[in-house]
Amino acid sequence: MVTTHEEIVKDVAKLKRRPNLESWARLRESWSWDDVTRELDLPGGMYNLGHECIDRHANGANANKPAMIWQSAGGALETYTYAQMKAESNRFANALRQLGVQKADRVFFFSDRIPELYFGVFGTLKAGAIVAPLFSAFGPEPVKERIQRAEGSVIVTTPKLLPKVNAIRKELKSLKHVIVIAHREGGKVADGDLDFKQLTEAASTDFDVVKTGPEDWSVMHFTSGTTGLPKGAAHVHNAVIGHYATGRYVLDLHPDDIYWCTADPGWVTGTSYGMFAPFSNGVTSVIDEGGFGAKRWYEVIQRHKVQVWYTAPTAIRLLMKAGAKLPREHDLSSLRYVMSVGEPLNPEGVVWGLEAFDLPIHDNWWQTETGAIMIANYPSMPIRPGSMGRPFPGIDAAIIDDQGREIAEPMVEGVLAVKPGWPSMFRTYWNDKERYDSRFQNGWYITGDKAKRDGDGYFWFVGRDDDVINTAGHLVSPFEVESCLIEHEAVAEAGVIGKPDPTAMEIVKAFVTLNDGYSPSEELRRQLIRHCRERLGAGTAPREIEIIERLPKTRSGKIMRRLLKARELGLPEGDTSTLEED
Numbered sequence: 001m002v003t004t005h006e007e008i009v010k011d012v013a014k015l016k017r018r019p020n021l022e023s024w025a026r027l028r029e030s031w032s033w034d035d036v037t038r039e040l041d042l043p044g045g046m047y048n049l050g051h052e053c054i055d056r057h058a059n060g061a062n063a064n065k066p067a068m069i070w071q072s073a074g075g076a077l078e079t080y081t082y083a084q085m086k087a088e089s090n091r092f093a094n095a096l097r098q099l100g101v102q103k104a105d106r107v108f109f110f111s112d113r114i115p116e117l118y119f120g121v122f123g124t125l126k127a128g129a130i131v132a133p134l135f136s137a138f139g140p141e142p143v144k145e146r147i148q149r150a151e152g153s154v155i156v157t158t159p160k161l162l163p164k165v166n167a168i169r170k171e172l173k174s175l176k177h178v179i180v181i182a183h184r185e186g187g188k189v190a191d192g193d194l195d196f197k198q199l200t201e202a203a204s205t206d207f208d209v210v211k212t213g214p215e216d217w218s219v220m221h222f223t224s225g226t227t228g229l230p231k232g233a234a235h236v237h238n239a240v241i242g243h244y245a246t247g248r249y250v251l252d253l254h255p256d257d258i259y260w261c262t263a264d265p266g267w268v269t270g271t272s273y274g275m276f277a278p279f280s281n282g283v284t285s286v287i288d289e290g291g292f293g294a295k296r297w298y299e300v301i302q303r304h305k306v307q308v309w310y311t312a313p314t315a316i317r318l319l320m321k322a323g324a325k326l327p328r329e330h331d332l333s334s335l336r337y338v339m340s341v342g343e344p345l346n347p348e349g350v351v352w353g354l355e356a357f358d359l360p361i362h363d364n365w366w367q368t369e370t371g372a373i374m375i376a377n378y379p380s381m382p383i384r385p386g387s388m389g390r391p392f393p394g395i396d397a398a399i400i401d402d403q404g405r406e407i408a409e410p411m412v413e414g415v416l417a418v419k420p421g422w423p424s425m426f427r428t429y430w431n432d433k434e435r436y437d438s439r440f441q442n443g444w445y446i447t448g449d450k451a452k453r454d455g456d457g458y459f460w461f462v463g464r465d466d467d468v469i470n471t472a473g474h475l476v477s478p479f480e481v482e483s484c485l486i487e488h489e490a491v492a493e494a495g496v497i498g499k500p501d502p503t504a505m506e507i508v509k510a511f512v513t514l515n516d517g518y519s520p521s522e523e524l525r526r527q528l529i530r531h532c533r534e535r536l537g538a539g540t541a542p543r544e545i546e547i548i549e550r551l552p553k554t555r556s557g558k559i560m561r562r563l564l565k566a567r568e569l570g571l572p573e574g575d576t577s578t579l580e581e582d
């Protein structure tokens, strides 16, 4: 591997393993989604993520191969083969059927990373219902908003998280069943709730998968917008083609790989790449219940001999803080390939991989709506540190201007857009077709990100084209936080921005004005932070709150977050012609 100032050039012949994608240009030229689709099973024209990820391996030579090696927070191990995953997910599918769950009903998952979550997700998919994951760090408000919006009828949760569900339960008219995975934490399941273990133990391990077609709903992930409440980006079973193909050519999964994705299953990376890509490729996936810890993470790699590792920039920056000596004290020689997603990966992060693991870190780009990786660095392709890479072979990406016209000149900033029609593209925002339609212009899907493309087709991230905040790889809607703040009796108005942060990329910062009768104090500021934490959860609540006299607004009364941000950062205020007069 040769490192120049600009590029990390790889000698493909010397890589630890011959990559599935030997030449990006050649594969791009010969690419056919139909060819890759033929590598799937699709029995009798059935497209079902549960079948493609689990049953097809369980029914063949991979039956006794470990699909999942689960490590508990305390370090205990449980291993499940594809055959066991099939049996357990079948039990859950039968349990749902007995509860009267129908095709396309929304089944929410609000759980930490435990095996039952994985059984439940695949069981739901096989039953033809829609999997709707929730981030376990959410407070009751985001849980309520999402279940209401999707009219969820079932939630699967744990005793630890149940109080957050109970706090809002009365307001959830659509919710019929609360299934509690109680046996791991101990404790009794309350009357009216259902015990996961009892329910599944009583159910058969045989199940006829519901014959979903390519356009039947599969997964719904909520994502944040600048205005309005979170939107349920709804995906279909056809997405498995994208998961499988990117698993093969971006994740470079080989049959005997041990793979580890550190993303939380409450977000799209945790499902698309924590479940669907590895399992559809039939590899063994490590799932660690524990949270981040530099030492813990290196121990996971060492203990399980992880070969392919998919993580995120915030984690990499935290690992960098812990130093390059620590990884050298572990045997990480199994590692072959490291990737990152979710936020921009700074060039220092890419190169630090060489120092720590003798491997550069490969950035790639995608989002909830795209369902699978769109732009990537590949094992065989030179890396330009700081660039997200080049489009996946079957994907057309471009930089467009505000009229939706492609900008051909290199390194001119514009909006990042993707040509619609790829298999894993979301099909709607649940009950919000208007908003869905607004994401398309002039034959392009508008991503909401700004970027540039260089003369060789590498894409470079510039920033978001909206006010959505990216904190540690999780998108937060300023509107959701503002709504929570103004619910507090002391708050008149609120404006929320993302404030740059060296580790988390951005933190949530709120500016508030007070109602008559309230005056600014440290005590009130703390009270407001507590109020948001209780309702929204720690990851979404503002880390900083500033009480100010007046918020900048347009003449029509809209809070100008852009101006709040410019003032916070000491940047030029730009066009203020629409600013309300004093």
Ligand code: AMP
Binding pocket: 223, 268, 269, 340, 341, 342, 343, 344, 345, 363, 364, 365, 366, 367, 368, 369, 388, 447, 448, 449, 461, 463, 464, 470, 473, 474, 475
């Ligand atoms: P989500 O829909 O929650 O997965 O978030 C997607 C958003 O995260 C994208 O639209 C980007 O703003 C950001 N993002 C994801 N991957 C990258 C990356 N590699 N570089 C820069 N930003 C990224």
